[in-house]
Amino acid sequence: METTLVSQSLDRVEADAVVVLLFEEETAPAELKRFSPWLDELRTSGEFTGKTGELAVQHQPQGLKAKRLAVAGGGKKDKFDPAVLRRAVGTAVRALKQKGVKKLAWWLAGTGDADAEAAVEGAILGNFEPDRHKPSSDAKSLEAFILVAPESARPAFERGKILGEAQNFTRELVNEPANIMTPTLLADRARVMATEVGLEFEMLDESRMRQLGMGSLLGVSQGSAEPPALIIIRYKPGTPAKTKDHLGLVGKGVTFDTGGVSIKPADGMEKMKYDMAGGAAMLGAMRAIAQLKPSIPVTALVPAVENMVGSKAQRPGDIVTSLSGKTIEVLNTDAEGRLILVDAITYAQRLGCTHLVDAATLTGAIVVALGNVNIGVFTNNDALLARVLAAAKAEGEKSWHMPLDDDYKDLLKSAFADLANIGGRWGGAISAAYFLKEFAGDTPWVHLDIAGTAWLDESKPFLAKGPSGVAVRTFTRLALDW
Ligand code: BES
Ligand code: ZN
Ligand code: ZN
Secondary structure: OEEEEEOOOHHHOOOOEEEEEEOOOOOOOHHHHHHHHHHHHHHHHOOOOOOOOOEEEEEOOOOOOOOEEEEEEOOOHHHOOHHHHHHHHHHHHHHHHHOOOOEEEEEOOOOOHHHHHHHHHHHHHHOOOOOOOOOOOOOOOOOEEEEEOOHHHHHHHHHHHHHHHHHHHHHHHHHOOOOOOOHHHHHHHHHHHHHHHOOEEEEEOHHHHHHHOOHHHHHHHOOOOOOOEEEEEEEOOOOOOOOOOOEEEEEOEEEEEOOOOOOOOOOOHHHHHHHHHHHHHHHHHHHHHHHHOOOOOEEEEEEEEEEOOOOOOOOOOEEEEOOOOOEEEEOOOOOOHHHHHHHHHHHHHHOOOOEEEEEEOOOHHHHHHHOOOOEEEEEOOHHHHHHHHHHHHHOOOOEEEOOOOHHHHHHHOOOOOOEEOOOOOOOHHHHHHHHHHHHHOOOOEEEEEOOOOOEEOOOEOOEOOEEOOOOHHHHHHHHHOO
């Protein structure tokens, strides 16, 4: 989709449809005065009252060059923020593209930069369809999105475009089925992306990982015929960094999670192709970071493996030695995310990362706790937590701080190794996070459990069913605001 910014009056905008946001109980703005009878009729009939999600369309609007004029509900004016706008634009895009609109303009009346950014994001995200492998799909797409806004909004507009496209890049990766998206292909896609945007790419293969002693990661991958990969992508600021800080982004890249020998039930197992959504989010964030050029060095590490049940698969009771030297008793082979992440965390520390953030579809328990709305956030450092939560809030990615007291430590006791890889039935998202914390040590670290938020089981008016690309914008913003 082509995305452009123009500064024009409403009547001169050329498009298949031009959309204007209207709040509840708002009288028509000056530009829409001549449409007052229509708007009054919409309100009195109850067809359009300005509530979020509403949309009303008029063909051949008098005096406009656009073929259609649409009004979109903005909800209550005092509840309005960029997140509301992002959804309103996405909703209009999804509704109107299905009606055959190819070129859609959004009229943004002189509002702030955050709105321009969110509007473009909403359009790009709303236009995404997970139908690459469905030739019979009847989902339609926009060809062009035009943001009608003051010229001063251009930098924000460009930022929104980069962020939206990076998030869709992540969604494309997550959407691929696991027979296609193997660890090797994920690494290839990462390499191509890194080359395109000018980032350093490196991949550690199985023999290198064995040499280094990543026994925890390799234990997970040994049951699969697909070789593992540790993807490493580096961003360095152009001018010498003003900070000694070095941000490490670690993402879970399990391209398919059968559970291993502790196998998962068949029902719903197909969804486990999204178990690499944390890794894909880091790749999307790096793509945006390369283009937006924050002033802090950032290194992404994505351990990519397939958790399978081959004859060489690890067994419950196996004891592995992690890169850190800590031994782990694998009581459940389905708790594999933490096993691959800890070796990547230790390696990130060796690469000099001073601050670590990880994202992982880590536990079913976080879905029980927070549903599909909030990301679960865990930390060993309140200052870094504050930065991550501020970034998430600014980007409209709902996040909730979960506890991680030392009282949870006992859950991970093993009689035969330093740690067990599971902590029993209760507080499952917390014991998983605590396991990671044991390896983060003194390094400031924040963990995002995105198991409930990285995949939509049903489409929303503003977003298709399938991969959400959650956390890409949060991580990019975190680096930009450092
Ligand atoms: N990938 C799963 C977590 C998951 C579950 C993600 C549901 C998305 C939706 C993870 O590897 C896993 O299987 N975790 C286990 C841990 C348990 C064995 C302690 C879980 O959550 O059941
Ligand atoms: Zn698992
Ligand atoms: Zn998993």
